Amino acid sequence: MEYEPVIGLEIHVQLSTKSKMFCGCAADYQSAEPNTHVCPVCMALPGTLPVVNRQAVEDAMMIGLALNCQVASATKFDRKNYPYPDLMKGYQISQFDSPICITGWLDLQDENGEPVRVRINRVHMEEDVARLIHIAGPDGGPGHTLMDVNRAGTPLMEVVSEPDIRSAAQAEQYIETVQSIIRYLGVGTANMEEGSFRCDANVSVRPRGESKLGSKVEVKNMNRVKAVTRAIDYEVARQIKVIRDGGRIVQETRGWDDGQGATVPQRSKEEAHDYRYFPEPDIPPLKITSDMVQQVRSKLPELPAAKKARFQYQYGLSEYDSALLTSSRAMSDYFEAVGAAASGTSLDDRRAFAKETSNWLTGEMSRLLNEAQQDISSVRVKPAQMASLVETFRRRDLNNATAKAVFQEMYRTGQDPEVIIDAKGLTKVADTNSLGLVVEQVVSANKVAVADYVAGKETALRFLMGQVMKASRGQADPEITMRLLRERLEVLKASR
Amino acid sequence: MPPASTNGHHGDPTLLAAHEARGLLARREMSSVELTKAVLERITRLEPKLHSFLTITADLALKQAEEADRRLAGHGPAPTPLTGIPVQLKDNISTEGVPTTAGSKILAGYVPPFDATVVERLKTAGAVMVGKGNLDEFAMGSSNENSAYGPVHNPWDVTRVPGGSSGGPAAAVASGECFLSLGSDTGGSIRQPAALCGISGMKPTYGLVSRYGLIAFGSSLDQIGPLGRDVQDCADMLDVISGKDPRDGTSLDSPAGGFSAALKPGGVKGMRIGVPREYLVDGIEPGVRSAFQRALTELERQGASIGETSLPLSDHALTVYYIIAPSEASANLARFDGFKYGYSPKQARTAWETMDMARGNGFGPEVKRRILLGAYALSSGYYDAYYKKAQQVRTLIRAEFTEAFKRFDCLVTPTSPTVAFKLGARTDDPLAMYLSDVCTIPVNIAGLPGISVPCGLSDGMPVGLQFIGPQMGDATVLKAAYAYEQSTAWHKMRPAI
Numbered sequence A: 001m002e003y004e005p006v007i008g009l010e011i012h013v014q015l016s017t018k019s020k021m022f023c024g025c026a027a028d029y030q031s032a033e034p035n036t037h038v039c040p041v042c043m044a045l046p047g048t049l050p051v052v053n054r055q056a057v058e059d060a061m062m063i064g065l066a067l068n069c070q071v072a073s074a075t076k077f078d079r080k081n082y083p084y085p086d087l088m089k090g091y092q093i094s095q096f097d098s099p100i101c102i103t104g105w106l107d108l109q110d111e112n113g114e115p116v117r118v119r120i121n122r123v124h125m126e127e128d129v130a131r132l133i134h135i136a137g138p139d140g141g142p143g144h145t146l147m148d149v150n151r152a153g154t155p156l157m158e159v160v161s162e163p164d165i166r167s168a169a170q171a172e173q174y175i176e177t178v179q180s181i182i183r184y185l186g187v188g189t190a191n192m193e194e195g196s197f198r199c200d201a202n203v204s205v206r207p208r209g210e211s212k213l214g215s216k217v218e219v220k221n222m223n224r225v226k227a228v229t230r231a232i233d234y235e236v237a238r239q240i241k242v243i244r245d246g247g248r249i250v251q252e253t254r255g256w257d258d259g260q261g262a263t264v265p266q267r268s269k270e271e272a273h274d275y276r277y278f279p280e281p282d283i284p285p286l287k288i289t290s291d292m293v294q295q296v297r298s299k300l301p302e303l304p305a306a307k308k309a310r311f312q313y314q315y316g317l318s319e320y321d322s323a324l325l326t327s328s329r330a331m332s333d334y335f336e337a338v339g340a341a342a343s344g345t346s347l348d349d350r351r352a353f354a355k356e357t358s359n360w361l362t363g364e365m366s367r368l369l370n371e372a373q374q375d376i377s378s379v380r381v382k383p384a385q386m387a388s389l390v391e392t393f394r395r396r397d398l399n400n401a402t403a404k405a406v407f408q409e410m411y412r413t414g415q416d417p418e419v420i421i422d423a424k425g426l427t428k429v430a431d432t433n434s435l436g437l438v439v440e441q442v443v444s445a446n447k448v449a450v451a452d453y454v455a456g457k458e459t460a461l462r463f464l465m466g467q468v469m470k471a472s473r474g475q476a477d478p479e480i481t482m483r484l485l486r487e488r489l490e491v492l493k494a495s496r
Numbered sequence B: 001m002p003p004a005s006t007n008g009h010h011g012d013p014t015l016l017a018a019h020e021a022r023g024l025l026a027r028r029e030m031s032s033v034e035l036t037k038a039v040l041e042r043i044t045r046l047e048p049k050l051h052s053f054l055t056i057t058a059d060l061a062l063k064q065a066e067e068a069d070r071r072l073a074g075h076g077p078a079p080t081p082l083t084g085i086p087v088q089l090k091d092n093i094s095t096e097g098v099p100t101t102a103g104s105k106i107l108a109g110y111v112p113p114f115d116a117t118v119v120e121r122l123k124t125a126g127a128v129m130v131g132k133g134n135l136d137e138f139a140m141g142s143s144n145e146n147s148a149y150g151p152v153h154n155p156w157d158v159t160r161v162p163g164g165s166s167g168g169p170a171a172a173v174a175s176g177e178c179f180l181s182l183g184s185d186t187g188g189s190i191r192q193p194a195a196l197c198g199i200s201g202m203k204p205t206y207g208l209v210s211r212y213g214l215i216a217f218g219s220s221l222d223q224i225g226p227l228g229r230d231v232q233d234c235a236d237m238l239d240v241i242s243g244k245d246p247r248d249g250t251s252l253d254s255p256a257g258g259f260s261a262a263l264k265p266g267g268v269k270g271m272r273i274g275v276p277r278e279y280l281v282d283g284i285e286p287g288v289r290s291a292f293q294r295a296l297t298e299l300e301r302q303g304a305s306i307g308e309t310s311l312p313l314s315d316h317a318l319t320v321y322y323i324i325a326p327s328e329a330s331a332n333l334a335r336f337d338g339f340k341y342g343y344s345p346k347q348a349r350t351a352w353e354t355m356d357m358a359r360g361n362g363f364g365p366e367v368k369r370r371i372l373l374g375a376y377a378l379s380s381g382y383y384d385a386y387y388k389k390a391q392q393v394r395t396l397i398r399a400e401f402t403e404a405f406k407r408f409d410c411l412v413t414p415t416s417p418t419v420a421f422k423l424g425a426r427t428d429d430p431l432a433m434y435l436s437d438v439c440t441i442p443v444n445i446a447g448l449p450g451i452s453v454p455c456g457l458s459d460g461m462p463v464g465l466q467f468i469g470p471q472m473g474d475a476t477v478l479k480a481a482y483a484y485e486q487s488t489a490w491h492k493m494r495p496a497i
Helices: A054-066 A168-185 A225-244 A290-299 A304-315 A319-325 A329-341 A347-372 A383-394 A400-413 A417-424 A432-445 A447-454 A459-471 A478-494 B018-026 B032-050 B058-072 B117-125 B167-175 B191-197 B231-241 B286-301 B312-335 B351-362 B365-378 B384-407 B430-437 B441-445 B474-486
Strands: A003-014 A078-081 A091-094 A101-109 A115-127 A131-135 A144-148 A155-161 A197-207 A217-222 A252-257 A262-268 B053-056 B086-090 B128-133 B180-184 B200-203 B224-228 B272-276 B305-309 B410-414 B450-458 B461-468
Touching (some): A003 A225, A054 A101, A054 A115, A101 A168, A217 A262, A304 A329, A329 A347, A347 A400, B018 B032, B032 B053, B032 B086, B086 B167, B167 B180, B200 B474, B286 B461, B286 B474, B305 B384, B312 B365, B384 B441, B450 B474
Parallel strands (some): A217 A252, B272 B410
Antiparallel strands (some): A078 A091, A115 A155, A197 A217, B200 B224
16 A cells, blocks of 8 residues: 655744843844843743733734735734743743634645645744753763753744645755745744754655545654654654554654654653643733734735746746745845846846846855855845846856856955956957967967868867867857867868 | 720821821921831831731831931922831732742742832832731732741731731731731732721722732732722822833723822712622621621711622632632742742752752642642643633623623622631631632622721621722722721721730
8 A cells, every 4th residue: 555644844933033022132042141131021030921022923924924824813822831941931921722823825846846735724923942951961970951041032933834745855845935935024044953943743644545644743853954854754654664564653752863863752642741721811812903914914025936936927037047046035136136237128138137147146156155154145246246247248258267267256355357357367368360360370280180170070179179278278268269160170171 | 986996096106097197207297217117116016926027128118218208308209198108018029139938938038130010119109118028828818827937917816817818918007017018919818808907908900000020829810909007098009009011911001090189088979889699698797797787877878879789690709710810820830940049959859850849848738739729720621611611700700790880880898708717717628718708709800999998896806898899990999988988987996916
């Protein structure tokens, strides 16, 4: 029998609001000295009360709208009770049965390019816990634990999908799309390695064609996208094997062990917490008017999917290029800023320019950014400089290799391309007269190769081509060189 | 008028009402430092008998009194009605730099780094803080016998309880250890001890006074309020502490103050006053009943129209209360885990041991009982039958009051079915103890204002009369209670101690 994976994801997104969810402390816990962004409220001193951060509520609405959710007209907070030293109040303020956003969706493509719609169950608001740092004792003796309360009370959004994902690849796409939306909205950094974006997976399998859900296993502790896909693949295979061997899947929580490359049992259903949710009496229910929703909706930026479609029709770019360019808001903004700085006016001109720009950004630029682990928003090359380079290149004033060298210099120094070209004498030799001279010299200096060509050996052409490039110190335009060489050699061939 | 056991307090300024003492200060017949010293001396003399204080802040008080004297002499901001007046605070109200224990061992040694909003407001008004009042642990109790630091004794008869949970504040105000105190009232914890100690005590409308800094018991029920020698004093204090606080999301958008200005003698003339018959049935002591009946006669004599009414759902208020309050408490008390503040067991070897030992040794039996009750009511499979059902009944109780206030300006009931009982009399019977609050709990369930004022003696012990008003009808209950009080002399009684 063939089995089908059924996957739902729970994503925690840390918001980059200025202050924490329920107090005025600065929320950027990572850059601060431990236990400096704290106050009586987030330290849960007796008698303190939470006050809702309005910005976080707006951000949550915005995330919901971007995921095609409905914003609730009334929403409330609840207390989720469980004891743990990192949970300052002994309960987490979360949302249980009336989350701020419900029933949305996200459109993806499956492995065959077919559309897949992943429904979103809910988006809700909650607060993060303190950070515990366990210090091992000497020689395996008793260790101790340090606590950093900076993170306690920072705002979190939880995005819960329906079990509509059917493969690790779709899960990856879903995660990356959500990350991209969060970054587009500017409400979070959505970085899994930093912990500002966390993902748990509910995984089950069922015979293909079956509509009933199998028992699900919640997989936790994955801190990279790659870990999520590996964990899903492992867990799906494990569950299928258990069933094929005649066993049953029991509902439980398992943790991903990256080193072992396996999920390991954490908690059985019987050991699961009873969270004893009840409405948070310290925070009155929030009423959300349609005016408020409208206001947030009007602040929504163009989202990746819409921008990608626009890049295809407006610039005539391929779907692949458009997807690469719109994968981050900063990259797409950069791309359009380069276009705005260009001088082309006709539609064909602008499209050809856009295509060239796209090649540069998805090629050299992305390569260098990756190498330097840098983001386009901090790159030294200004869009206008990029536009100038692309134009120079398109005029064929530089050949490919030279243009790349110029760009690398621009990337390193932030200088204008003209300055670099002048300083190094790097203009491309495209002038047919001077090139013709070089060709003539090469032809007369390489009698054997010429004879080979004339005798029908096409490969000799490549050798002669190399000689021209060498003689021109790489600045000869390859296309023109090739044309001139061929013309010259054909003349010789014909006159034989 | 029945004989009050007045104690010739004209010679002793500590036994005056705060607004009377204010006259002495204003006329410079006495300085705040002198008044404060007199109060501190009285505290020293009476504390061995009463134990109404957990902390005495003599140095702070004298410093604040000096400051008040400068202010009364015309330097700095204009004096307020509380400038230079010695006050106490129940020890579940956070005070910066002054220990705040909530009557629990688990908070032994805890010194808050911040003031509750009400404390900030009292300081701004120039009040003089003489110390922190004893209470039932985490305000859970009706006799003050649940204090981890030992019980408070009733100044009218030290073999009896002062009521609870604001037993310390009530005993301190009644005995002259302070002029005013701030208490908290979750199910009657201001009004019942005020009644049992023969003073006035008010629970304002839920949300009128900020809860920021009040150590939470039942968050949807808790409300801070004044205890004083008479209604005028309570109104003066309410003027200072009431009003919107951005740090408390449940605080109401209400203008601060104005309560004292609304008081006038004869204010009940033409008022429609309802008497809910459910509050007068079983268990009411005859002496309480007759004092209550005389009070009705007095109100009628002043021109109020008294009418009987029925609030049948109030019978369920006690049940609802003992689901909602413990449920909220079970979460509110989860933060006391032995890691952050207060008692931390040094011998614990792991995090879990720390929690187990801190809570096991740090909480008293009544607190544990309520945490268990609450956790049970909230647990999966029971939530609908208990917590959710209780909230639904709560909505109905509220609606029933709203209906009643279409026909009446306010309601009157006895504050407590009995006068102060003997220490130890009910400690083995939690249910009998819980019944002490049967007349006051519905008011918290519905979030209404209620005030208790003295209305007589039974067996030589004070009896309290409760006025209940509609939501935001705080001025109405103060006005009615003031008019009643001004036509009687019960508020001038002082215990002979």
